[in-house]
Amino acid sequence: MLAVENLEVVYNDVVLVLRGISIEVPDGKIVALLGANGAGKTTTLRAITGLLDIHEGDVTKGEIRLEGVDITDELPSKRVRRGISQVMEGRRVFAELTVDDNLRAGAYINRNASKVKASYDRVMTMFPRLAERKTATAGYLSGGEQQMLAIGRALMQDPKLLILDEPSLGLAPFLVQEVRDVIVDINSQGVSVLLIEQNANMALTIADHGYIMENGKMVMDGDPTKLLKDEDVKEFYLGYHTTGEQKSFRDVKHYKRRKRWLS
Amino acid sequence: MTSGLLILAQESTVVPSEFGRMVVNGISLGAIYAILALGFVIIFKATQVLNFAHGALSAMGAFLIASFATIINVPGRWMEGSPVWLQWVLSVVFALVLAALIGMALERMFLRPMIGEALFAVAIVTLGIDIIVRTITNDFIGQTSRPMGDPFGLKTVGLGCANGGFIGEADLVELCTVRIPWTTVFQMILTIALVAGVAMFFRSRTGIAMRATAWDQEVARAQGISVGRIFATAWAIGAVMAAIGGLFISMFPRRPGGVDTFTAFFAFRAFPAIILGGLDSILGAIVGGFAIGFAESAASTYLTFGFLGTGFGGVVPYIVMLLVLLIRPYGLFGTEEIRRV
Numbered sequence: 001m002l003a004v005e006n007l008e009v010v011y012n013d014v015v016l017v018l019r020g021i022s023i024e025v026p027d028g029k030i031v032a033l034l035g036a037n038g039a040g041k042t043t044t045l046r047a048i049t050g051l052l053d054i055h056e057g058d059v060t061k062g063e064i065r066l067e068g069v070d071i072t073d074e075l076p077s078k079r080v081r082r083g084i085s086q087v088m089e090g091r092r093v094f095a096e097l098t099v100d101d102n103l104r105a106g107a108y109i110n111r112n113a114s115k116v117k118a119s120y121d122r123v124m125t126m127f128p129r130l131a132e133r134k135t136a137t138a139g140y141l142s143g144g145e146q147q148m149l150a151i152g153r154a155l156m157q158d159p160k161l162l163i164l165d166e167p168s169l170g171l172a173p174f175l176v177q178e179v180r181d182v183i184v185d186i187n188s189q190g191v192s193v194l195l196i197e198q199n200a201n202m203a204l205t206i207a208d209h210g211y212i213m214e215n216g217k218m219v220m221d222g223d224p225t226k227l228l229k230d231e232d233v234k235e236f237y238l239g240y241h242t243t244g245e246q247k248s249f250r251d252v253k254h255y256k257r258r259k260r261w262l263s
Numbered sequence: 264m265t266s267g268l269l270i271l272a273q274e275s276t277v278v279p280s281e282f283g284r285m286v287v288n289g290i291s292l293g294a295i296y297a298i299l300a301l302g303f304v305i306i307f308k309a310t311q312v313l314n315f316a317h318g319a320l321s322a323m324g325a326f327l328i329a330s331f332a333t334i335i336n337v338p339g340r341w342m343e344g345s346p347v348w349l350q351w352v353l354s355v356v357f358a359l360v361l362a363a364l365i366g367m368a369l370e371r372m373f374l375r376p377m378i379g380e381a382l383f384a385v386a387i388v389t390l391g392i393d394i395i396v397r398t399i400t401n402d403f404i405g406q407t408s409r410p411m412g413d414p415f416g417l418k419t420v421g422l423g424c425a426n427g428g429f430i431g432e433a434d435l436v437e438l439c440t441v442r443i444p445w446t447t448v449f450q451m452i453l454t455i456a457l458v459a460g461v462a463m464f465f466r467s468r469t470g471i472a473m474r475a476t477a478w479d480q481e482v483a484r485a486q487g488i489s490v491g492r493i494f495a496t497a498w499a500i501g502a503v504m505a506a507i508g509g510l511f512i513s514m515f516p517r518r519p520g521g522v523d524t525f526t527a528f529f530a531f532r533a534f535p536a537i538i539l540g541g542l543d544s545i546l547g548a549i550v551g552g553f554a555i556g557f558a559e560s561a562a563s564t565y566l567t568f569g570f571l572g573t574g575f576g577g578v579v580p581y582i583v584m585l586l587v588l589l590i591r592p593y594g595l596f597g598t599e600e601i602r603r604v
Contacts (some may be wrong), residue, residue: 049485050484051481051484051485054378054379054480054481054484075489076484076485076487077484077488077489080485080486080487081487086485087486088481088482092481092482093481094474094475094478094482095478096474096478096598097471097474097475097478099473101471101474102475103589104468104471105471105472105474105475105483105488106486108468108471108472108475108486108487108488109486109487111468122545134316153486155487157487
């Protein structure tokens with residue numbers, strides 16, 4: 001489905017953010033991309049969807065291919081038409097529009113009224129909460145509802161590949177579970193998913209493959225069960241001590257220890 | 264029907280009604296302000312840009328209409344024998360298309376490079392556009408007033424006329440209680456049609472995309488919306504609205520009508536209407552436009568005593584605007600900033 005090869009991204013012609021990363025999202029699979037703040041996860045997303053230009057970013061090396069076609073320099077609207085949809089970090093709903101109008105704005109690329117109706121019905125069955133509040137102004141929805149709306153808006157484009165950027169951000173634990181179930185549900189309908197997350201536990205339990213980024217480089221990748229068992233992932237992403245018990249703030253200094261994969 | 268008006272008419276003691284004239288003037292002024300406000304609101308709603316060039320665009324549009332209708336007479340010169348009103352309407356359509364193209368060209372040249380810049384900076388750019396367009400237009404217009412060539416002329420609909428009965432077309436010498444110029448009737452119909460059209464447009468696919476773009480350009484692009492195309496559309500519609508506003512200014516009530524170097528400045532008098540209604544509301548543009556129009560007309564008719572003099576009507580719009588803003592800082596129908604508590 002999606003293949004990113006040796007991607008290098010520079011902001012403002014000087015700041016090297018991605019130093020040659022490669023990701024592959026196979027057809028119909030969920031791939032998780034993990035990493036701390038500033039690792040370059042969102043930059044990767046922008047490069048894939050074509051939104052680097054307004055952030056003064058440039059792809060200086062490497063290639064992004066969708067189903068074998070090089071899309072590295074295509075306009076964002078063209079990529080959406082090819083089937084790449086995204087749910088941006090922080091929900092970013094059109095706050096002044098109603099729920100319905102948000103969904104219709106999401107369906108902009110689709111001129112076929114009956115197809116739009118089908119997507120709309122699908123979103124409404126998937127998120128009954130949105131059906132209840134379809135005339136409400138999106139800005140007044142709760143955080144969880146806004147996240148559902150943002151996902152629903154992306155689904156209106158009938159994507160082949162859905163990229164979600166930290167969908168669990170700022171949500172209560174049971175809502176994170178709900179978002180996780182929604183992602184699994186979407187994936188089961190044949191949509192490939194690239195899930196960008198900080199919540200490693202949530203992401204790795206549903207992913208078919210996991211990547212871990214740091215400072216613009218891939219430092220690890222592999223089977224999620226293998227990653228979940230990895231000592232470093234446990235310590236730095238899941239917050240467990242090497243012996244399995246939870247850390248206390250007294251041991252915070254411990255974080256200064258060099259990570260094994262950097263040595 | 265035993266209305267007093269009829270009896271008056273039969274007895275031939277018709278007195279022209281000051282109130283009636285005030286209402287007709289108010290409608291006419293209101294239509295001008297509402298259409299100008301509408302064009303301004305569309306550009307603001309779609310691009311978040313305060314378009315200070317709107318006055319200049321309206322003068323330019325009015326001059327284009329005058330050019331097509333009277334100066335070069337296109338397409339009338341090739342259609343001799345066809346009805347005058349048809350020739351005129353076609354000229355107006357030609358001029359509006361040209362105005363839309365110029366609006367899109369201005370957007371492409373001056374505003375597209377400003378996408379993503381601070382809105383304040385973009386507003387200043389529109390001030391520059393205003394100066395350029397106004398100077399060039401005024402140069403073309405020259406010192407004279409260019410007639411719009413409208414087919415309505417001085418014809419009026421009279422209500423309660425001396426010998427025309429209760430309602431009917433009245434000639435110039437006839438005495439009537441109220442006279443409604445055909446231009447005012449035309450303005451009203453066109454205003455209603457345009458308002459309905461714009462309201463429907465904002466519910467359409469492109470209209471929703473436009474509102475989405477106004478809220479968040481980056482997210483709009485992420486939905487596959489071409490922000491550039493949306494901006495071009497907004498400026499095309501804005502320029503057409505400005506041109507129609509300019510047409511209204513040049514037809515009535517500024518008799519003898521015509522577009523001159525004052526038209527661009529007259530359009531600035533719609534600003535109180537825009538701010539009163541709230542910058543981003545179509546309903547606000549209409550209500551604000553007519554409220555200001557009536558206030559100005561009423562003040563010009565009744566508030567003329569003592570030190571106030573005859574020019575006080577021009578001040579009233581600003582007084583109304585200030586009073587409303589004291590109570591509703593977002594204007595009558597402006598969108599309040601969305602804040603979740």
